[in-house]
Amino acid sequence: MKGRIFSVVGGMFLLTVCSKGDRGTVQAAPPAPQPAVSSDPTAGAAGGTITGKIKFTGVAPKNPAIDMSEEAACKAKYKTTPTEENVVAGPANALANVFIYVSAGVPAGQTFTAPTTPVVLDQNGCRYHPHVFGVMVGQNIEIKNSDPLLHNIKAIAKKNRPFNVSQPNAGMTKTVTFAAPEVMVNLECNVHGWMHAYVGVRPDPFYAVSGPDGSFSITGLPPGTYTIEAWHEKFGTQTATVTIAGTESKTANLTFAAH
């Protein structure tokens, strides 16, 4: 019941947003998604930085292969059989696709303006690119379909209004935003059961996604003591506490346990 009321309210909100007519246009995806850096209003020398590497112990489970034989157009985009991206391990047990964000320590009441550059979510070869990413509340996400077939994008969210839109043709785009902080919002495609993406919605720009080598960096942090939390779709979460004074750069390495 409550959820429904929210959805209605959220609906009205979305209506007002859409009515501004933000008809999305195709844009080139930004390089390896480090939204925090690109979207930090106070970017640059000011503020401290947290960098680190995400690793995991144990053996990474094998990613199941995806049978795309019923989607010739997607299958054609791969030389080898594509697999899911549940655990993307780098050299030396580096762990990619981990969402790292400051879960506590950012002074309450401090507000940050969302960057105007949209995050592009590309559906290409019947997979989501990127697989894990972060946005700020109110920041545009531009969903685009690069496959000549139907994808539907269903957002399963608790704090945000769920949506379910579809893109039958290649080149179609749709812009959406999230109204409330939520880690994580799940995106899925019901036409292709294997397609999943995860969005971390944050009120501040202090978040990052670990790269193929497991490294990440959160910049522009004002002095203070922060709890950073790392989220992985299979391995759960890890936290660490970091104290920043001035413009120094601290390292925080986090390690997950593969079970």
Place this chain on the structure above:
Amino acid sequence: MTSVAHAKPAGGAHDAHHAPMSFWRKYIFSTDHKIIGIQFLFVSLFFLLVGGLLAMQIRWQLGFPGKPLPGGGILPESMVSGGVILPEYYIQLVTMHGTFMVFFAIMPLLVGVYANFLIPLKLGGHDMAFPRINMWSFWLALVAGLIMLSGFFMPDGAPRAGWTMYAPLSARPDLSGATISQKLWSISIVVLGLSSVMGSVNYITTVINHRAPGMTWFRMPLSVWALFITAILAVLALPVLQGAAIMLLFDQTIGTHFFDPGAGGQPLLWQHLFWFFGHPEVYILILPAMGMVSDIIANGSRKPIFGYHSMVFAIIGIAFLGWIVWGHHMFMSGMNPTLGSTFMVSTLLIAVPSAIKVFNWLGTMWRGNLRFHVPMLNAIGFVSMFTIGGLSGIFMAATPVDIPLHDTQFIVAHLHYVLFGGSLFALFAAIPYWYPKMFGRMMHEGIGKVHFWLTFVFYNMTFFPMHIIGMGGQMRRIYDPTIYDFLKPQQPLNEFISYSAFALFAVQFLFAFNFLWSLKFGKKASQNPWEDNGLEWSLPNPAPHGNWAPKTPNVYRGPYEFSAPEAGDKDYLPQYTKLPTDRDPVPAPLPATH
């Protein structure tokens, strides 16, 4: 409730003295059954147009999948992308086309307009039994329609579960993708049901109690008989839909689980309830058409209706059988196959009364003296098209043959042959026929004839090929048939259908023009332009408020005494004409007060 307890007994009685009324009382909040009928006419013609516009978009998508819809740019991004109709919008289109056409166009056009307009006029009453309830019934219907329409302006668009609203798709927003509008559908249907029940209570009471002296049961015109039986169907069927819609609404809002299998609910329960209403509804949509067509064919043939009594019993028979066939919509639903067998037999039996009606219409024309005025043309069109619709139904009634045809375009063809070829042709006959009594002018004959012929041709070009692509296996409500190898070869036919559909839609503007133009410039009508026998033609054009009040006409004979020998040189003999040999009807002795 209170209004029942309060409405004046003799309907128009309290208005019988014709005090001049304000515009509002006279045309907006009128309690005059004729004005209410006309209000229904304009409103439901509007919804007919809406339904048509939706149909055109459906045809565009099916004929030219993936091509940008002309003028689609004006639609919001949630419906089209780069002008291309999105799948979620497409299923809104099919849902709302069905909903509007069935609930807000055809049903009110037949029942709301003509039950209101004809019952008192043809039975010699001064008004409905409960004029105020009658007014409410109209305004509730309008409100229901607007609630339904508002769905399109909700953030996630109109309802998306098909006009049959099969649960759990309709009950769960996470499956349909529509949150608010799904609830609006349920609410709108509950309101509409209330309106229909109010109307039907009125019609039934009026037919039983407000007949002029001498208007015995078997002197009632078939149109009134049909509308009477229809009202009975509506009174018994719509509350069931209301009940179902309320359960659906509760599932959607307060978290009940009627149709949610997870908690022990039953999806099939919705289908049983819906079709228990839905099949009688099919006859609500066709019986009045049959009745009015009977009147018009008798008039056009200048001949008494062939087998009046069996026509009456055929109507009753169809209505009765209508209650025990709902399961034939569910042959593939996983319902117990044994039930399927019984439903198949009862369904096939409906062919019998239907055949009686068709052959009796033929018998009426046989050795007649046919006048091809526009109503007659459309009535003949009705007979030939309804025949196709009825016969194509036999294919689906035979359960094994239904397996490949169920939920394909074959069904779409069948139901359009009944609802368009049947009901709508009957309306194209009825509207010009009673137009003079409504507005005092005739609709233009020439335009009418052109409209009939073009409609007839394009209509068949549109819907007949649907049988073939249905046999080919094209499923209903699919957004893009071309992704299926077995449907690709049929695409040219789909395009042909679309072109014909656009033409068919365009032609309807002839009718709209004729209708509106004639309001002001139509030729003034004589009191009885069709030389008909009905009581309504004894009134001036347009019929005054209160009809015959304070006096009441006497009825001397049945409604179809065309070319009767005693008529002399005239070939018609109105029910109200008193011949020297006629004696005035004696009102039955008043029953003692309980």
Place this chain on the structure above:
Amino acid sequence: MRWWLPDAGSTFAGPIDTLFLAILIITGIALVVVEVGLVTFVIKYRARPGRKAFYTHGSTRAEVIWTAIPAVTMVALGLISNHYWVLMKDKKSIPPNAYHLGVHAKQFEWLVTYPGPDGKLGTADDFTVRNQLHVTVNEPIAVELTSEDAIHSFFVPEWRVKQDAVPGMHITAWFQATKTGEFEIGCAELCGMGHYKMRGRVFVHTPEDYKAWVAQQAAGGTE
């Protein structure tokens, strides 16, 4: 351009197509009678000066005739149809030696579960393939239909097979393919925005090919 039902691909197609043809002939005759009657009357009895319509209220004999004929035809048709209906849909008609497959419908995919080498469902060696139904020709197959979310309908035109998959219900539909080759599965019940995209493919193999395919799948390879 096809003007008829899809090519027959199962044992059901024979009786269904024959029945279809029979009904087509019956209704065809009725249609011709009515339409020809209409046209002749329209021409023959059109109003002309001096003519007057023949005054009659009908003929009981005629009405009895055109009541009786449809009644008899329809009852006969009902009996014949019912025979085949029971054969195709009744639970008791499912051949005991049928080869069982699980078909799980969800928005908007068909997930087909195969019994694996041991030929039994619900054992460890079962495997599931998306949108692909592989069966053996000339062998009775029973698909056990279930649904995840909305109501879907399993439809293979060439086989003349259609059965709704209803959430919370476990419905078994059987058939026997008579032709090897590739066909398509469609969803015949509106199940949401992706309804039309719920397309699967059917592969009818010879027994040897099927065994080979099962073995290869069980080995975990995708094609």
Place this chain on the structure above:
Amino acid sequence: MTHATQALDQMRPPHPAEPGSGVYSNKLGMWVFLASDVMFFTALIGSYIVLRFGMSSSWAQPAAVLNVPLTGLNTFLLICSSVAMVKAYAAIADGKKYFLRQVPGKTLQDGGLKFWLLITIICGAGFVGVQVFEYIKLVGHGFTPAGYREGSLLAEHALADPVKYGAGVAGMYGSAFFTMTGFHGFHVTCGVISMLYLYFTKVLPEKYSPQDYRGIEVIGLYWHFVDLVWIILFTIVYLI
């Protein structure tokens, strides 16, 4: 058809075209409306039966969840109101428009229309009141249309004794119970409001007479119908 000019016994059909239509319009209209209402409740009750007996797991024992004695009392209240309605009808039929009147040789005063209709209204309103009270209590215990609320008293009981409390069917139970009793309650409320309306516009001004008391007879029909429906609901929901 009657006209404002022409005075006619209002308790007779306005215009008998032929024998057989011996019922005046308001009464006839009410009968037809009740027929449709029968179909409405048939839909609800029918679904209830289908769902309840289509269940795999056992249904909750009514007494375990519901306050049967209280509702029994409530049922009695509704029956009393029906009786009072009959008395009111009889009163106006023989012209007793008054509230209470002393009858020579009798200790008890003789009640007229005003008295008996008031009793009817009070009993009806009382019924609604008790039902609302019961709802509040039930929801308090955790019995909601969606089932047993998490962590509520009933939820715990259901865990302890799944059979008695029908843990497996709580959702259906709540759905059916609140929908059916709720819509009956709605009907009673409509009836009470209509009767209040009649009471102030027609009964107090003494508009009714042995020649015309259609309002009373028509609302009476409705009231007895609602009563009858409750007897059925009480039996299948509270007793079985």
